[in-house]
Amino acid sequence: MKLNQEQLNEFQTNGFLVLKRFANPTLCNTILEKAQEHLRQKIAPIETEQEYMQLDNAQTTVRRLRQVYQREAVFKQWMTNLEIRPILRELLQDTPVLTLAHHNSIMTKMPQESTRTFWHQDVRYWNFENDNLISVWLALGEEYLENGLLEFIPGSHTMTFSKEQFDAQSNFLDEHPLNQALIKTKVHTNLEQGDVVLFHCKTLHHAHKNSTNSPKISFVYTVRALSNHPIKHTRSDFEEHILK
Numbered sequence: 001m002k003l004n005q006e007q008l009n010e011f012q013t014n015g016f017l018v019l020k021r022f023a024n025p026t027l028c029n030t031i032l033e034k035a036q037e038h039l040r041q042k043i044a045p046i047e048t049e050q051e052y053m054q055l056d057n058a059q060t061t062v063r064r065l066r067q068v069y070q071r072e073a074v075f076k077q078w079m080t081n082l083e084i085r086p087i088l089r090e091l092l093q094d095t096p097v098l099t100l101a102h103h104n105s106i107m108t109k110m111p112q113e114s115t116r117t118f119w120h121q122d123v124r125y126w127n128f129e130n131d132n133l134i135s136v137w138l139a140l141g142e143e144y145l146e147n148g149l150l151e152f153i154p155g156s157h158t159m160t161f162s163k164e165q166f167d168a169q170s171n172f173l174d175e176h177p178l179n180q181a182l183i184k185t186k187v188h189t190n191l192e193q194g195d196v197v198l199f200h201c202k203t204l205h206h207a208h209k210n211s212t213n214s215p216k217i218s219f220v221y222t223v224r225a226l227s228n229h230p231i232k233h234t235r236s237d238f239e240e241h242i243l244k
Contacts, residue, residue: 002086011091015157015203018189019087022196023138027078029193032140034072035106035217038065047105049115061113065106068219069098078138079104079221084196085243091134091198094225101230101238102126103135103222109148109210116209117148119172119183121156122222123201127234131157132225133201139191140217147216148207150197151188157200172204 003011011017045066050059068075079098088096102122108114123131143149165176173179182204191197199205201222210216223243230236 001083003090008090011198011200014152014154016152016154016197016199016205017091018191019196019198021192021194022084023078023081023194025194027074028138028140030074031078031138031219032217034074035065035140035219038071038106039108039215039217043071049110049113061110062108063114064108067100067104068106069100069104069221075106075219078219080241080243084136087198088134088136088223088243092132092223092225094132094227096134096223096243097226098241098243099133099222099224099230099236099238100240101236103220105220107218107220109207109216111147111210111213111215114148114210117207118169119153119174119179119204119206120170121172121202121204122199124170125235126201127231127236128224128228129231130228131200131202132228133222135199135201135220135222137197137199138219139193139195139197140219141193143191143195143216143218145188145208146210147212147214148210149188149190150205150207151186152199153182153186153204156182156204157202172206 007017039062042062046062047064047066049061049063069079085096122135165173165179167173
């Protein structure tokens with residue numbers, strides 16, 4: 001599959017693109033079943049809501065399953081999907097490389113127990129020679145604002161911001177006057193199982209907590225351009241796989 005010119009322009013202009021009903025339903029259901037098993041058992045490595053929010057209590061609410069590439073064959077199958085490779089090659093204008101240092105995760109928004117994901121750019125903790133990286137988000141069920149759907153600020157991947165517009169954790173500050181005007185331009189698209197969202201590593205995005213009674217479970221991984229090397233001796237300098 002390849003993108004048409006309208007889709008290419010949409011990604012380049014907005015910094016994200018939704019591919020409706022891209023992934024096979026059977027594959028999605030198998031991924032979801034395995035993810036739920038790992039979540040029930042809280043199989044490490046994981047990130048918890050308490051860790052993310054720096055809360056000091058004994059409760060453990062899983063926010064994400066980390067390092068999923070090695071967990072299950074079906075997870076690896078999706079991350080090395082042949083049909084999406086030409087699309088990633090088009091957007092990166094280069095051979096895509098699966099970087100396992102970042103994302104490589106099953107993301108959750110647990111009912112009533114999840115927290116908000118603040119406005120941020122994914123590149124904030126990454127160390128590469130440039131910003132030619134794309135995240136691939138797979139919806140494993142319905143995603144909408146009430147259960148923690150991603151919202152994006154169109155065109156933010158091309159903007160320059162000052163240090164004062166972010167907090168110490170590199171979250172884009174809600175209360176900053178310049179940010180408030182920009183946040184008003186946010187957009188969203190409700191997702192169904194099998195929908196894929198591709199977004200640039202500098203595109204600002206956030207998600208509210210899950211206020212419904214059902215968990216929201218998604219899959220996200222990241223690819224870099226072959227020519228965009230990780231900086232040596234940083235967290236980004238980790239296992240990778242070239243997607244030829």
